[in-house]
Amino acid sequence: xxxxxxxxxxxxxxxxxxxxxxxxxxxxxxxxxxxxxxxxxxxxxxxxxxxxxxxxxxxxxxxxxxxxxxxxxxxxxxxxxxxxxxxxxxxxxxxxxxxxxxxxxxxxxxxxxxxxxxxxxxxxxxxxxxxxxxxxxxxxxxxxxxxxxxxxxxxxxxxxxxxxxxxxxxxxxxxxxxxxxxxxxxxxxxxxxxxxxxxxxxxxxxxxxxxxxxxxxxxxxxxxxxxxxxxxxxxxxxxxxxxxxxxxxxxxxxxxxxxxxxxxxxxxxxxxxxxxxxxxxxxxxxxxxxxxxxxxxxxxxxxxxxxxxxxxxxxxxxxxxxxxxxxxxxxxxxxxxxxxxxxxxxxxxxxxxxxxxxxxxxxxxxx
Numbered sequence: 001x002x003x004x005x006x007x008x009x010x011x012x013x014x015x016x017x018x019x020x021x022x023x024x025x026x027x028x029x030x031x032x033x034x035x036x037x038x039x040x041x042x043x044x045x046x047x048x049x050x051x052x053x054x055x056x057x058x059x060x061x062x063x064x065x066x067x068x069x070x071x072x073x074x075x076x077x078x079x080x081x082x083x084x085x086x087x088x089x090x091x092x093x094x095x096x097x098x099x100x101x102x103x104x105x106x107x108x109x110x111x112x113x114x115x116x117x118x119x120x121x122x123x124x125x126x127x128x129x130x131x132x133x134x135x136x137x138x139x140x141x142x143x144x145x146x147x148x149x150x151x152x153x154x155x156x157x158x159x160x161x162x163x164x165x166x167x168x169x170x171x172x173x174x175x176x177x178x179x180x181x182x183x184x185x186x187x188x189x190x191x192x193x194x195x196x197x198x199x200x201x202x203x204x205x206x207x208x209x210x211x212x213x214x215x216x217x218x219x220x221x222x223x224x225x226x227x228x229x230x231x232x233x234x235x236x237x238x239x240x241x242x243x244x245x246x247x248x249x250x251x252x253x254x255x256x257x258x259x260x261x262x263x264x265x266x267x268x269x270x271x272x273x274x275x276x277x278x279x280x281x282x283x284x285x286x287x288x289x290x291x292x293x294x295x296x297x298x299x300x301x302x303x304x305x306x307x308x309x310x311x312x313x314x315x316x317x318x319x320x321x322x323x324x325x326x327x328x329x330x331x332x333x334x335x336x337x338x339x340x341x342x343x344x345x346x347x348x349x350x351x352x353x354x355x356x357x358x359x360x361x362x363x364x365x366x367x
Contacts, residue, residue, distance in 0.1 A: 005053070006149065008060035016047075016054050017069050023049040025076040025101070027159040030085045031139040031152060038228045038235070039091045040084075043139035048156035055152050059142065067093050078163045080104050080118045080155075082186060090192040098187040103159065105182045106166040108323035109175050122158045125165050130154050173321075178348040182326075199225035200291055203241050207292035209248060212284075214291045217248035219283040223275065239268060239276070251280045296338045305364060309333045309357060316353065328353065337361055 007013050020026060027048040034040035045056040045063060047070075056066055067089070070077060077097055079085050081104040089097050107116050119130045137148055144152075170176040199221040200206060206217045221244060228235045243263030252258040255273050264273075298306055310330060317324035328344055335342030336357055344354035 005055070006144070007054050007056040010061060010065075013056060013061055013063075013066060016052065016056070017065055019052045020047065020049065020069050020075075023052075023075065025049070025078055025163070026070070027078045027156040027163060028070065028085070029079065029152070029155040029159070030088055032088050033138065033140045034234075036234065038232045040088045041140060042088055042092055044144075044152055046152050046156040048160055050160065053153060053157055055149060057144075059140070063092075071095065071097060073099065076101055078103065078159060080121070080159060080162070081115070082183075086186065087192050090189075096187045096189050096192060098184070099180070100183045100187065101163060101167070101179065102183050102186065103162050103166055105326070106170060106179050108326040109178055109182075110166060110169040110173060111321060112317070112323055114323040114325040118155070118159075121162060122154075125162050126158055128158060130158070175322075175348075181347050194225070194229075196222045196225035196229070202235075203244060205241065205245055206248070209245070211288035211290045213248045215286055215288050216251060216280055216283040217244060218291055219279045219286075220244045220247060220276065223279045227272070227275075238272070239263065243268075247276065247280060251284065252277065298334065298337065301364070302337055305360070306330070306333055306337060309337075313353070333357075 005012075005016075007016055027046075029046045030042060031044040031046075032040040032042050042058045042063070045058060045066060047054060047056070047066075056063060069075070070089075071093065076099055078101045080102065082100055082102045086097055086100070103121065104115060104118075107121055108114055113120075116124075119132055123129050131147075131151065131154070133147060133151070137151070139148070167176070170179055197218075200214070200218040203217060203221055206214055209217060220239075224235055224238045224244065227233075228238050231238070240263055243261065246261050246263065247258075250261070252261060255269070255277060258264055258273055258277055259269055268276075309328075310333060313328045313333070314324045317327050328349065332343050332349075336344040336354065340358065340361065343349055344357060346354075
């Protein structure tokens, strides 16, 4: 196979954009690095239509015109496991890419595999085994090697055939609207906004803390998010999650006590010790509030019903040839049982399974 065309000038990019302007869909992938920064650094954009395949180098050319073309609402973007690509492009553009066709979700709607990898999906549908030696490469280094470019090329070259096969299967099964619904949920801007005031949600271990400790954790997480963003550093390079949990659980009265906490290195104390102490103290004067609600738990009868529902989901998924996890997780089933809401109470899942389970729920509540 020929090496891909590497676009590293505005003139070459303009030519590719002209070809892209007539396409109905485009296979898309990105390469990036994020180990040393708050936001990922976009290092390569691969695009392929039925008649074109190019790799665009964002470190050499302004990709604003490319993003303008990709963000057109009439152009369908085909990606595999799109979440990280959407996040990276959101940080660059300030908006979520849409509409999309995620081949990982499409595969789960047409087969039993849940979250199948790109290489496995390509091999299953095309018979080609990908060379994944460049998976852990540093995409910010220049020049890019032939092996890197070949890896980047394959990520969209075979995606075209994968898309064609999965789209046909979805249509044959009458599930294309299901895929559109799932992909539309992935393009909710709230998923990518990273509001500092909501940063505590990332630290799930905090749900086991008391109300006052959760209040302190929220203040510390917000401070860390703002600091990481301003310094363009990974969150963990500021203060790691376990250290924030420890500070929220056992608030130090002074800097000397702070220094005794696990995770408080000399560098952290020197740079941010006073600020950490100030956030802990400020949270102490706020009214305690629980950030995570105490989840309701099913009683014995409800637990038995949940078990029957779980078995039914698996049997139905096997019979219909789709992923049981995508159809309904245990959390989905419990949410419907205890609240009457959740994913099973809306969209394609409602008519496919949710309405039936809701009727059983109503009958169980009357007994």
